[in-house]
Amino acid sequence: MNALLSISEEEFNQKVEIRFESIIDGLNNYNNAVLEPKEVKDLCLIEEDFIGFIKDIYRTSKSNKENLIVDLYLPRLTNGEFENLYNALNEEDKIILMKIRNCRLNSNYFMVMDEEIIGFLVRLCTRELFFITFYFFKCPLTIWGNYNLKFPIFYMTEDDIKTYSNLIDKHNLKLS
Template sequence: MKVKISLKELEKKNVVYIKNIQEGFDRYPNSILEGTEEHVNDVIRKLFSINGVENSYADFYYGRLNEEEKGAVKNILDEKEIILIESFKLCPEDIFIRLNSEILEILLKLTAREVLFSSFYFTKYPCLIWGNYNRRYPVFFKDDSIMNMLLNKI
């Protein structure tokens, strides 16, 4: 599976994309996902499952980190996870990645523990989860019908 994806490719997939948080609140129906780390992660896992691996993406700024910052990330991860993220060979221009269950778990851990934040993009049922403001995750939906449907499922 090709991991890296460009913003241009992502935008072709019916993605909810914002440049800043205020733009999201101004343009899209939204909700706040909050609770324990386990609860928040379970909801994101459900959205991943509902959308499927072929419709699930995240931003991951690892390629932009300096060595000290990368060390902080590696301190949270186990050896297998470190090998996986290093295998992506991310450079500073590489921001967006395709998710699978293994990558998702790494990003959930890093985001919840406030080590390296990721936002999660789902495109089958377009929504964006912007993480993490003290375990409060704004969620932006393409429209009200998507919002209502997803909120009923999660």
């Protein structure tokens, strides 16, 4: 699958500024907020808002070519866990999951090479099927998986988060 490029942990550590082992470490060491929907509505509509937001960040820094890494711990799943994940997906997402699994997964870190994979990754989070972290570099931002449609985000400075404020509004999201 050309949409994701496996990278080493060493390369991940060189490229990603905002990284930590536990949410507590992130809360203690970085500016943070919670990204959530502005209003209660159907899950599919909320998913589209989050997908649109992440795709827009990806597009705005696409000239960087290396602008988004995700951690995706598929190699750690047992066969039973993988089967449970597979069975919870719609047909389109099952195909994507199998394409990913059939690639050489020598790491838990992947450079996103094609924005079309972003929808799949966000759906895994919003449906609470798999925990994924999104790491952006151009203007450092880390978005942790999902807790009941609330995504903890971490950033360096208030100016950094202001960079994303128009996109947050555009996609019917808010920070709390």
